[in-house]
Amino acid sequence: MFEDLKLVELGRGIAASFCGKLFADLGADVIKVEPLDGDALRRRGPFPNDEAGPERSGLFSYVNTNKLGVTLDVESRSGREIFAELLRNADILIEQNSPAWMAAAELDYGHLHAAHPSLIMTSITPFGQDGPWRDYLGNDFIVQHTGGIAFHNGARARDLEAEPPIVIPGYMGEFAGGLAAGAATMCALVGQADGEGEHVDIALQEVLAMHFQVDITRVTYTGIAPIRSASAIPSVPYVGQQPAADGYIDYVVRTEEQWRNLLAVLGNPEWSENELFADMRGRSEHWDALEPLIGQETQRYPKEQLFRDSQARGVSAAAVNTVADAAEAAHFHDRGSFVEFDHPVLGRVRCPGAPIRFGGDFWGMRRPAPLLGQHNREIFGERLGYSDEKLAALAEAGVISQA
Numbered sequence: 001m002f003e004d005l006k007l008v009e010l011g012r013g014i015a016a017s018f019c020g021k022l023f024a025d026l027g028a029d030v031i032k033v034e035p036l037d038g039d040a041l042r043r044r045g046p047f048p049n050d051e052a053g054p055e056r057s058g059l060f061s062y063v064n065t066n067k068l069g070v071t072l073d074v075e076s077r078s079g080r081e082i083f084a085e086l087l088r089n090a091d092i093l094i095e096q097n098s099p100a101w102m103a104a105a106e107l108d109y110g111h112l113h114a115a116h117p118s119l120i121m122t123s124i125t126p127f128g129q130d131g132p133w134r135d136y137l138g139n140d141f142i143v144q145h146t147g148g149i150a151f152h153n154g155a156r157a158r159d160l161e162a163e164p165p166i167v168i169p170g171y172m173g174e175f176a177g178g179l180a181a182g183a184a185t186m187c188a189l190v191g192q193a194d195g196e197g198e199h200v201d202i203a204l205q206e207v208l209a210m211h212f213q214v215d216i217t218r219v220t221y222t223g224i225a226p227i228r229s230a231s232a233i234p235s236v237p238y239v240g241q242q243p244a245a246d247g248y249i250d251y252v253v254r255t256e257e258q259w260r261n262l263l264a265v266l267g268n269p270e271w272s273e274n275e276l277f278a279d280m281r282g283r284s285e286h287w288d289a290l291e292p293l294i295g296q297e298t299q300r301y302p303k304e305q306l307f308r309d310s311q312a313r314g315v316s317a318a319a320v321n322t323v324a325d326a327a328e329a330a331h332f333h334d335r336g337s338f339v340e341f342d343h344p345v346l347g348r349v350r351c352p353g354a355p356i357r358f359g360g361d362f363w364g365m366r367r368p369a370p371l372l373g374q375h376n377r378e379i380f381g382e383r384l385g386y387s388d389e390k391l392a393a394l395a396e397a398g399v400i401s402q403a
Contacts, residue, residue, distance in 0.1 A: 001362040002028035005189075007092040009033065009067070010074065010083075010107075012040060014140075014171050015124045015204060016096035017063035018178030019185065023092075024066035025354065025363050031086060031379060032067045033074065036401050038372045039064075048346060054372050055345040061369045062351045063178075065341075069370025070379045071401040075105050078399045083107070085384050087116050092185060096124040100135045109199040119197045122185045124177055128203035138204065140174050141167040147209035148216060149173075152226075176211070177204040179355075241320065242295045244303035248320035251310070256280070261313035265306065266297040343368040373401040 005028040009020040017032075017039070024030040032039075041063065042054040073079040087093060093112070095102065102108045102123070109121050123129060126138025127146075144150040144167040151165050181202045188198040209216055215226045239251035239262070253259050256279070263272045271277070271293050276286045283290055298306060303319040310317035321329070332338060339353040346368075354363040380386045380400065395402045 001026045001358070001360075005029065005092070006090045007031070007094060008083075008086050008090045009094045011094060011096035011124070013096040013124070014041065014059070014063055014174035015177035015181060015202070016094050017041060017060075018175055019094050019122065019124070019181040020067060021063050021065055022178070022182040022356070023185075025365070027362065027364075030067045031090075031375075032064060032069045032370060033072050033083065033086070034069060034372065036071045036073060036373075036398065038071075042372070053345070058346075058349075058351075061343060061346060061349060064369035065351075066364075066366050067370055068375040068379060069373065070376050071373040073399050074107065076397075076399055078394065078397065080106060082380065082384070082394075082399070084115060086379070087112065087119060089383075090116075091118075091120060092189070093119060093121045094124070094181065094185070095121070098135055099123075099125065099129050113197050113199070117197055118192075118195050120185060120188045120192065120200065121197065122181050122188075122200040122202065124181050124202045124204065126204050128206065129199075129201045140171045140204075143173040143204040143208060144168065147173070147205040147207075149208040151215075173204045173208050177202055177207045180207045180211070239294060242291075242298040244298055244306055244319075245301055247303045247322070249298055249303045249306045249310075250318045250320055252316040254316070258315050259283075262310065262315050265309045265313060265315065266294075269293070269297050339365050341365050341368055344371065376400055376402075 002023055005023065007020060007023055007028055007030045009016060009030055009032045011017050011020070011032075020030050020032065038054050039060060041060040042057050043052070044057055044059050045052070046058040047053070047056045048058070072082060074083045095107075097107075099108065109123070112119060112121060125134070126143050127133035127136055138146075141150075145165075149172075150167045153166050153168055181200070184200045184202060188200050192198065219225055239253045241248050241250045243249075251262065253262055259280075263269070266272075275282070277283050277290055307317050307319040319325070326332070327338070337353055338350055340348060340350045343349045349368070353365070356363075377391065380394075381388070381391055386394075391400070394400045
């Protein structure tokens with residue numbers, strides 16, 4: 001799909017790497033530029049057998065598939081000159097660094113646009129390119145809290161003082177930011193009718209606050225700030241999360257028909273005929289008595305059976321899967337959601353495949369994530385035309401690692 005598209009990635013986080021991966025997996029030529037000691041993601045797990053190493057990070061391996069990788073000290077004058085040569089042939093620059101650092105390195109949009117007027121530059125930061133917080137430090141848990149997304153997480157806590165809000169694990173802000181950056185970059189590319197460049201400003205905090213936080217709209221529309229409560233929806237019993245024989249099942253029951261169908265799944269227990277539970281109002285008023293009765297029934301069955309039987313009867317239900325459950329789900333297997341490939345250090349690797357589907361066969365796993373400095377000779381030598389002597393001199397000066 002994007003075979004003619006050329007990107008340079010200068011990122012220090014998951015969001016830029018994931019954004020670059022989206023383009024690389026769809027065929028774009030993506031050059032990942034790392035400092036000589038490597039991207040910080042190389043030092044984050046998971047690591048097979050808990051044995052850390054710059055080529056053993058599962059996180060780095062996943063978010064950098066199909067890229068070419070080089071090392072370059074862009075803070076040095078020679079490094080900036082080489083980086084400028086890379087950008088001459090690039091359509092897009094994806095970067096995830098602080099605005100102050102980019103300006104100090106003369107890599108901010110003002111400098112780059114003057115030299116490369118057609119370049120699309122996508123900048124990803126915790127808080128954006130302007131505003132009083134622009135140079136504040138931030139990471140996934142900081143943007144989740146400052147964006148309000150973590151406020152209700154853990155809302156079913158019995159003791160709100162003892163169990164405060166917690167962030168959603170799995171780098172939600174980073175991955176959501178990478179996806180938003182990919183979409184925004186494509187919009188800039190499509191709208192580039194006059195060949196003029198564009199600066200795309202992605203703030204991870206805003207991505208979470210504006211796209212995943214419905215309470216922001218509630219505040220702006222009504223002026224009323226929601227409060228954190230001890231149960232998700234205390235006034236209307238949607239059934240919610242209930243124990244199963246091997247975990248939990250979660251239900252959203254909105255209609256009387258769905259309620260009757262749920263009772264059928266549970267074998268129409270004797271208490272289902274109780275007039276106190278005959279309608280939504282009665283079930284709401286007597287929820288404290290009803291909820292344990294539902295739990296007594298659901299815990300007789302495996303969660304997967306409850307999930308399948310409930311969905312077959314039109315009841316909104318979800319087996320509360322562990323990560324291991326999700327990784328082995330038959331549905332994912334049937335859709336080909338995971339792929340396997342060979343990595344020169346990790347061996348045979350299984351990881352998530354295409355996060356986005358198209359009608360054609362556009363996505364593919366052509367190569368694993370690059371080893372540190374793996375493509376220095378290919379990029380600097382073959383593409384930029386540097387001689388072996390010049391590459392050796394640059395390595396000696398600490399501008400690149402040994403090619």
